[in-house]
Amino acid sequence: MxxxxxxxxxxxxxxxxxxxxxxxxxxxxxxxxxxxxxxxxxxxxxxxxxxxxxxxxxxxxxxxxxxxxxxxxxxxxxxxxxxxxxxxxxxxxxxxxxxxxxxxxxxxxxxxxxxxxxxxxxxxxxxxxxxxxxxxxxxxxxxxxxxxxxxxxxxxxxxxxxxxxxxxxxxxxxxxxxxxxxxxxxxxxxxxxxxxxxxxxxxxxxxxxxxxxxxxxxYLQEAQVMVEDATIMIYQQVAKEQGDGTIHFDLKKLQQLPNFKSYLYQWLKEYGFSAWDDIYDLAEGQSGKQVFSAEFRLLKDRNFLILSPVNFVTNEKEFLLDKEQHEVNIPLKLSFCKVSDISAVSNSAIFVDEDKLQFPLLLRRWREGDYFQPFGMEGKSKKVSKFFKDEKLSLLEKENVWILCSNDQIVWIVGMRQDDRFRIENTTKNILKIQLG
The missing domain is CATH 3.40.50.620 (HUPs)
Incomplete structure (x- = not known):
């Protein structure tokens, strides 16, 4: 020997x-x-x-x-x-x-x-x-x-x-x-x-x-190497890694593959999943269904399976913002400053009539039943859930939307749309710029 x-x-x-x-x-x-x-x-x-x-x-x-x-x-x-x-x-x-x-x-x-x-x-x-x-x-x-x-x-x-x-x-x-x-x-x-x-x-x-x-x-080891090579090639065709740390699997492309369940197993096993029958059923299930491992979740959202960390969704909390505050960093980075005139309105910055606001402002998650008046649609109300549907937001994106409120009225669906009730008018004396990021 x-x-x-x-x-x-x-x-x-x-x-x-x-x-x-x-x-x-x-x-x-x-x-x-x-x-x-x-x-x-x-x-x-x-x-x-x-x-x-x-x-x-x-x-x-x-x-x-x-x-x-x-x-x-x-x-x-x-x-x-x-x-x-x-x-x-x-x-x-x-x-x-x-x-x-x-x-x-x-x-x-x-x-x-x-x-x-x-x-x-x-x-x-x-x-x-x-x-x-x-x-x-x-x-x-x-x-x-x-x-x-x-x-x-x-x-x-x-x-x-x-x-x-x-x-x-x-x-x-x-x-x-x-x-x-x-x-x-x-x-x-x-x-x-x-x-x-x-x-x-x-x-x-x-x-x-x-x-x-x-x-x-x-022989089995050689076969495993072939499986790993194929898994990488198909992943590049089916999966898209997003900038927010999530991974989106295209179900239409995935389900065209023979033995697509085997690919799911190879991709997801490293994330601690074990309820494989539930995961395979997810591909055919209704939007909104999800499967969890200890640290990750897999969510069915229309034509995609979305993989994200469990802690990706922040626990629902409410944050009060005093009039004296010029900046907050939790849960979002927002800055508040008075300006003499307005520049271009964008998704990341809005201009409001400060005198219309009632402080403290409230920053919270959106809720079912929320209504607002979208900027530019004077006097017309819209359910926030309907707005999300029109914007084609995924379930995961909806979960991470924050709402800025004055009393019980929505001021801003943060990063998306300002409410028309707080817009700048000819009579406005104090203009407040609210900036995201």
């Missing part, structure tokens, strides 16, 4: 030369073999050991074992201890997830503080197979079948292509000692059930099952 490993490193990790590497070492078979292999290659290495304190005295036995090995072999070592159960309880996550978060956060901290280049872990081919079967049992997309990546940022798995049997044979041939984790014998965890009961049957049916599986996974 050593010669095979040397070739593997030379071909796949030539950038290791001259780098400093942290080896995640639990004291178990896999990590001790990884450590021994790297000792034979004379790289600049150090050991990183986490004591999760999950198995009582056994956990401290692992820690002492690894520390003694480092001492005898003069290898630098970093050790930390975690109260994993308390962390899991505090954040309401499983113990396994807690352990993973704790150790990788610590690993990256070591990279930064101790100036190491990579973290090496001892995941192997059987781990990859177990992960594949776990994902299969739970249901997954194509990416769930492509396996544990050989490299993920600064984390590298140099023995991912080697089987557990190869690793065990190497350990026995070289007299490598290791610690047995008693929890690995328990069928409490799904991974252990698969390891103890399912995989032995697969290997019995095909003694070369691991090798065959690796070939299949390589």
């Amino acid at each position: 050593l010669e095979k490993f040397k070739i593997h490193i030379a071909q796949n990790f030539p950038f290791f030369d001259g780098k400093k590497m942290l080896l995640a070492t639990s004291g178990g078979l896999d990590s001790m073999v990884l450590l021994h292999l790297f000792q034979q290659l004379y790289f600049d290495i150090a050991i990183a050991h986490c004591n999760f304190q999950l198995r009582g005295i056994e956990s401290f036995g692992d820690q002492n074992f690894v520390q003694n090995y480092a001492l005898v072999n003069t290898i630098p070592i970093f050790v930390t201890q975690f109260d994993t159960k308390a962390f899991a309880a505090d954040y309401k996550i499983s113990t396994q997830v807690a352990a993973r978060e704790l150790r990788y956060n610590w690993f990256y901290e070591l990279l930064e503080t101790e100036k190491y280049d990579f973290i090496l872990t001892a995941h192997h081919a059987d781990d990859n197979l177990e992960t594949f079967l776990i994902n299969l049992s739970r249901g997954t997309g194509l990416e769930g079948f492509t396996g544990i990546p050989q490299q993920n940022d600064k984390v590298i798995r140099p023995i991912l292509s080697f089987s557990r049997q190869e690793i065990e044979n190497y350990a026995k041939e070289n007299g490598i000692q290791w610690r047995e984790d008693s929890s690995n014998a328990s069928d409490k965890y799904l991974r252990n059930k698969i390891r103890h009961h399912l995989i032995p049957i697969l290997k019995e049916l095909n003694p070369n099952f691991i090798s065959s599986f690796q070939k299949t996974q390589n």
